[in-house]
Amino acid sequence: MTRRCALVTGGSRGIGAAIATELAATGHRVAVHCRADSAAAKAVLDTLPGTGHAFVTGDVGAPGAAREIIDSAVEQLGTVDVLVNNAGVHTEQPVATTSYEDWRADWRRLVDVNLLGPADLIWHHVDHLRHRLQGPQGARIVNVGSRGAYRGEPDAPAYGATKAALHALTQSLAQSLGPLGIAVTAVAPGFVRTDLTEPMLVGPAEEDVRRQSPLGRIAVPSDVAAAVAWLSSVGAEWCSGTVIDVNGASHLR
Numbered sequence: 001m002t003r004r005c006a007l008v009t010g011g012s013r014g015i016g017a018a019i020a021t022e023l024a025a026t027g028h029r030v031a032v033h034c035r036a037d038s039a040a041a042k043a044v045l046d047t048l049p050g051t052g053h054a055f056v057t058g059d060v061g062a063p064g065a066a067r068e069i070i071d072s073a074v075e076q077l078g079t080v081d082v083l084v085n086n087a088g089v090h091t092e093q094p095v096a097t098t099s100y101e102d103w104r105a106d107w108r109r110l111v112d113v114n115l116l117g118p119a120d121l122i123w124h125h126v127d128h129l130r131h132r133l134q135g136p137q138g139a140r141i142v143n144v145g146s147r148g149a150y151r152g153e154p155d156a157p158a159y160g161a162t163k164a165a166l167h168a169l170t171q172s173l174a175q176s177l178g179p180l181g182i183a184v185t186a187v188a189p190g191f192v193r194t195d196l197t198e199p200m201l202v203g204p205a206e207e208d209v210r211r212q213s214p215l216g217r218i219a220v221p222s223d224v225a226a227a228v229a230w231l232s233s234v235g236a237e238w239c240s241g242t243v244i245d246v247n248g249a250s251h252l253r
């Protein structure tokens, strides 16, 4: 059987590295993507189970980058059946204490990276799927959103808003791409211990985060990767349109 091919953006560390590993372990050929840290991405690549993986780079927030990222993955893997939009950035801009210049710059960057980046990658991915020999049937798009879209991000409103928009994009595209046989889903992780969140776990904050979940621990990247790998599978078609909470019951909705 032909192995399915996946592109994981932001695969050089954290949740993306765990997703790349899980997809490789479940038989995929994986393109590991990063923005700048090529050494970290190549280190992930070297540890992936199986063969035939690839390395892709590019700033998803830069205009025109999405086409190059998809083209590079397709050139190396032959196709991309599964697109995982994982790359994302988080910055804080409390409205009462942030200058207008910083507020505006933060919003611009977060919209570019967390929303327009995935939207552009999806456009080019769908364009590839529509023109490939076997057609788009069976392809999967999984977007990494956030619990913050529902729970609120009082100090990081641009992050919460871009993730809420990514969930909405997921649901709109699940409807428009269904007729092509493409399932579109998202995960909404709660707090996960990664480079992105490590600075938020200093001192008593760590215990506060641990207490968020009745399971009494802080999530690790593989908790999210397991859900993403399942949503990427052929058998998950009927979940199209869903946003799965991956938050250890820390926020129920």
Ligand SMILES: NC(=O)c1ccc[n+]([C@@H]2O[C@H](COP(=O)([O-])OP(=O)(O)OC[C@H]3O[C@@H](n4cnc5c(N)ncnc54)[C@H](OP(=O)(O)O)[C@@H]3O)[C@@H](O)[C@H]2O)c1
Pocket: 009, 010, 011, 012, 013, 014, 015, 016, 033, 034, 035, 036, 037, 038, 040, 058, 059, 060, 061, 086, 087, 088, 089, 090, 113, 144, 145, 146, 147, 188, 189, 190, 191, 192, 193, 194, 195, 196, 197
């Ligand atoms: N950690 C959490 O608690 C948590 C919770 C909910 C949702 N999430 C979401 O999960 C995703 C991964 O989070 P994480 O904690 O694993 O983050 P992380 O450790 O900071 O890793 C981020 C990854 O994204 C890449 N990236 C960042 N900006 C990029 C850009 N402009 N263009 C291309 N790639 C870029 C990074 O590549 P470089 O290393 O090359 O910069 C890196 O591979 C994000 O979308 C985040 O919002 C995280």
